[in-house]
Amino acid sequence: MIVECHRLANRLTAVVFGVLLSSAGNADDLPLDQIQLPEGFSISIFADKVENARQMTRADDGTIFVGSRRAGRVYAVTDEDHDYVANKVYTIDQNLDLPSGVSYRDGSLYVGAISRILRYDNIEQQLNSPPEPVVVRDDFPSDQHHGWKFIAFGPDGKLYVPVGAPCNVCDESGYATIKRMNADGSELEDFAHGVRNSVGFDWDPLTHELWFTDNGRDLLGDDIPACELNHAPTAGMHFGFPFCHGGDVADPAFGEQRSCSEFVSPAQKLGAHVAPLGVTFYTGKQFPEQYQNQIFIPEHGSWNRSSKVGYRITMVTLDENRQVSGYEPFATGWLQGEQSWGRPVDLLVLPDGSMLVSDDQAGVIYRISYAPAAAGLGAAP
Numbered sequence: 001m002i003v004e005c006h007r008l009a010n011r012l013t014a015v016v017f018g019v020l021l022s023s024a025g026n027a028d029d030l031p032l033d034q035i036q037l038p039e040g041f042s043i044s045i046f047a048d049k050v051e052n053a054r055q056m057t058r059a060d061d062g063t064i065f066v067g068s069r070r071a072g073r074v075y076a077v078t079d080e081d082h083d084y085v086a087n088k089v090y091t092i093d094q095n096l097d098l099p100s101g102v103s104y105r106d107g108s109l110y111v112g113a114i115s116r117i118l119r120y121d122n123i124e125q126q127l128n129s130p131p132e133p134v135v136v137r138d139d140f141p142s143d144q145h146h147g148w149k150f151i152a153f154g155p156d157g158k159l160y161v162p163v164g165a166p167c168n169v170c171d172e173s174g175y176a177t178i179k180r181m182n183a184d185g186s187e188l189e190d191f192a193h194g195v196r197n198s199v200g201f202d203w204d205p206l207t208h209e210l211w212f213t214d215n216g217r218d219l220l221g222d223d224i225p226a227c228e229l230n231h232a233p234t235a236g237m238h239f240g241f242p243f244c245h246g247g248d249v250a251d252p253a254f255g256e257q258r259s260c261s262e263f264v265s266p267a268q269k270l271g272a273h274v275a276p277l278g279v280t281f282y283t284g285k286q287f288p289e290q291y292q293n294q295i296f297i298p299e300h301g302s303w304n305r306s307s308k309v310g311y312r313i314t315m316v317t318l319d320e321n322r323q324v325s326g327y328e329p330f331a332t333g334w335l336q337g338e339q340s341w342g343r344p345v346d347l348l349v350l351p352d353g354s355m356l357v358s359d360d361q362a363g364v365i366y367r368i369s370y371a372p373a374a375a376g377l378g379a380a381p
Contacts (some may be wrong), residue, residue, distance in 0.1 A: 012083070027362075031268075035331055035332070040371060041368060041369070046356055047246075049096075049363065049364075050068075052069055052070045053345065054101075054345050054360055055067045064365070066370060067100045067111065068100065070360075071093050073096070075092065076090040076127050077089050078090070085230055092109070093118075097113045099113040100150065102151070110151060110183075112148075114144065114149070116136075117135075117137045120321070121137075136183075145167060150162060150198065154210065155203055158181060158182060159180065161178070163177050163178075165242070169196075169217045170242060176241050178198060195214050195241060198213060198345070199215065200277045200298075201213070206293060206322065209233040212232065213227065213230070213297060214228040215276065216246060216273070217245055217251070218271060220249070220275070224249050225245030226246035227274050228246060228268075228269065242254045244260035246266060247260060271309050271310065273300065273310070276298070278358075280347040284349045284350070288370065293313065295318065296355070298344035298347060299312050307338065311342070311344070312344070313329075331344075342362040342364075343362075344361045346358045353369075353370075356368075
């Protein structure tokens with residue numbers, strides 16, 4: 001273990017501060033009434049002033065830890081009176097290198113910051129004065145292009161860490177993979193290959209198999225290639241990049257080297273340029289049965305398409321054999337015409353079955369809940 005003695009001056013100014021949330025600020029100006037949800041669902045603000053909110057993870061005591069990208073900060077959000085409106089936002093660290101990914105395990109917060117995986121021990125008891133992080137590993141590539149990381153512990157107890165391609169399209173050894181390692185950083189290995197830029201994955205609660213999203217390459221036009229939802233039940237599978245995109249689009253530069261038939265096709269093609277991020281299985285019981293154990297995907301939204309797409313949450317339905325049987329919008333409205341006021345990034349199911357949604361454009365975290373009475377079904381028993 002290497003204890004990092006870093007940024008002393010920065011941490012003196014960054015010593016965690018509790019920001020009391022109030023009704024003032026940009027949350028009051030967000031047009032939540034524009035969000036369209038299925039009947040019976042509602043959306044509210046869980047936390048404000050969470051600049052560039054990206055991946056979320058929940059600690060044993062209920063603290064929500066949140067990574068960021070442009071802000072360079074890691075936050076802790078607490079709901080001390082359990083009313084589903086946060087009371088405080090703490091800054092755990094700042095001036096980090098795109099610390100988008102966060103994961104919690106055994107009392108410690110893990111943070112993915114480009115080339116490094118950091119660990120903050122006993123973090124729940126030290127929100128007001130967080131510890132210096134332990135460096136778990138510091139030998140991941142330092143490229144910022146697709147270098148920010150979504151990280152998560154799998155059912156096997158290993159930490160999964162993607163290494164995105166450092167380009168729009170290229171063939172570089174050691175990149176375009178999802179890797180996994182022990183919690184202490186040992187035994188790093190490749191789990192999946194041919195993955196251009198995954199910023200979201202989760203495990204099926206019924207089969208414990210990995211599903212992940214992948215962002216398709218750019219500059220082939222508005223409508224190709226599709227972004228992807230992929231299924232990786234075993235290690236060692238190859239999903240096509242840079243030779244094949246979306247299962248059937250040969251790359252103009254690399255496609256002659258290998259055929260699309262050699263690779264695993266997407267379980268579901270998503271829209272081109274929708275930028276799918278934090279794929280999440282809904283494991284709660286609050287939502288109706290048809291939503292339970294299904295896949296929800298925040299589509300962050302396009303940046304290089306002649307007309308914008310994404311900026312929504314979609315649901316991918318799996319049948320009894322855990323094969324894809326449907327793909328449809330779940331929450332829309334962050335995009336109005338060609339103007340967006342929010343961009344959903346990650347989802348987190350709370351113990352009561354409601355679902356948090358981070359938004360890195362608005363700098364807030366929403367809560368989506370379901371009430372049977374609101375769907376005209378009468379009060380819950």
